[in-house]
Amino acid sequence: MTAVAVIDLRLEDMSGLEVMREIKRRSPGTECIVLTGYASQESAIEAVNLGAYSYVQKPYDIEHLLVTIRRAIEKQEAEEALRRSEEKLRSFMESATDGFFLLDSELNYLEINKAALRLFPSRFKKEDIIGKNILEIAPELKETDRYDRYREVIKTGKSLFIDDFTPHPRFGDIHLAVRAFKVDDGLGMIVTDITERKRAEERIKYLSLHDSLTDLYNRAYFEEEMKRLNTARKYPVGIIMADINNLKFVNDAFGHEKGDELLRRLANILTSISRKEDAVARIGGDEFATILPNVNEKTVQSICKRIKDACEDSNRESSINLSVSLGYGIQYGQYRDMQEALKAADDHMYKDKLY
DSSP states (O other): OOOOEESSOOOOBBHHHHHHHHHHHHTTTTTEEEEEESHHHHHHHHHHHHEEEEEEEESHHHHHHHHHHHHHHHHHHHHHHHHHHHHHHHHHHHHHSSSEEEOOOOBBEEEEEEEEEEEOOTTHHHHHHSSSSSSHHGGGGGGGHHHHHHHHHHOOOEEEEEEEOOOOOOGOOOOOOEEEETTTTEEEEEEEEEEHHHHHHHHHHHHHOOOOTSSSBOHHHHHHHHHHHHHGOOEEEEEEEEETTTTTHHHHHHHHHHHHHHHHHHHHHHHHSSSOOOOEEEOOHHHEEEESSSSOHHHHHHHHHHHHHHHHHHTTTTOOOEEEEEEEEEEHHHHSSHHHHHHHHHHHHHHHHHH
């Protein structure tokens, strides 16, 4: 609601300045225009200090007075529109799920919303952050290039986007997407918590490379790993093939649950015996393969023996025997690619199965 008061500086019962003072007390948003024919520097200064919009000398031109009133109304309306806009923006910021930060040219915090506050450790409150420099809150930024990159945004006006920003561990195990942009002479940042999205992506990636039953790598990963290791720097590279004997008979006679139990037992044995740098995969229904970089034949033979012994040990604690055929091949560089080493291991495995 707009309100303009035109006040004569000299009134019968009281001073116009006293009237203006009372109006401002009761309605601070009212614009006051002071009329006087006895202006003095002191009264003019007092009127301005009380918040007078304008000071009009008598005798005045009515058109001039109307223009002054119209401008006072326009100023009031503009201020009201700005106030409403700021309230809407503040309401939007406070209800937003993304964190919003506003910093000055020296990277001191000017404003943050509730969502931004939730990104800090619980011991932080808003009053602990506002007015502080970004390095007081996150000193570890100085050790990275991010502090300088934020300064560059202010300097050049070129926005910055960081898709996967991981704060210092004291902030928790979280992943953030950060958009930084210049606001006046300072910096604005919109920060989105993408932790759940990253976990989902990592889970999807894990499932795309692993066998759901045994939790070993799957054939897709195994083939990519063979390509990666097909280099002289990794030679010699060994491949051990393992096949469960009579798995179909177990499935038919005892049910697929028992067959799955055999698959998991062999997977656990292969994992427990393999080295840290080895890759163990289930590459078919009852077939498993292990890739062993930088290995010699004696080591591969020793690992095969340990697998056989471990299977026999596990049979003492199970009603269904785990029988495995094994074969190995070693790539010294004599094969054109790892597929031929895999075929050599496969051939040896089937000889073991026939035996």
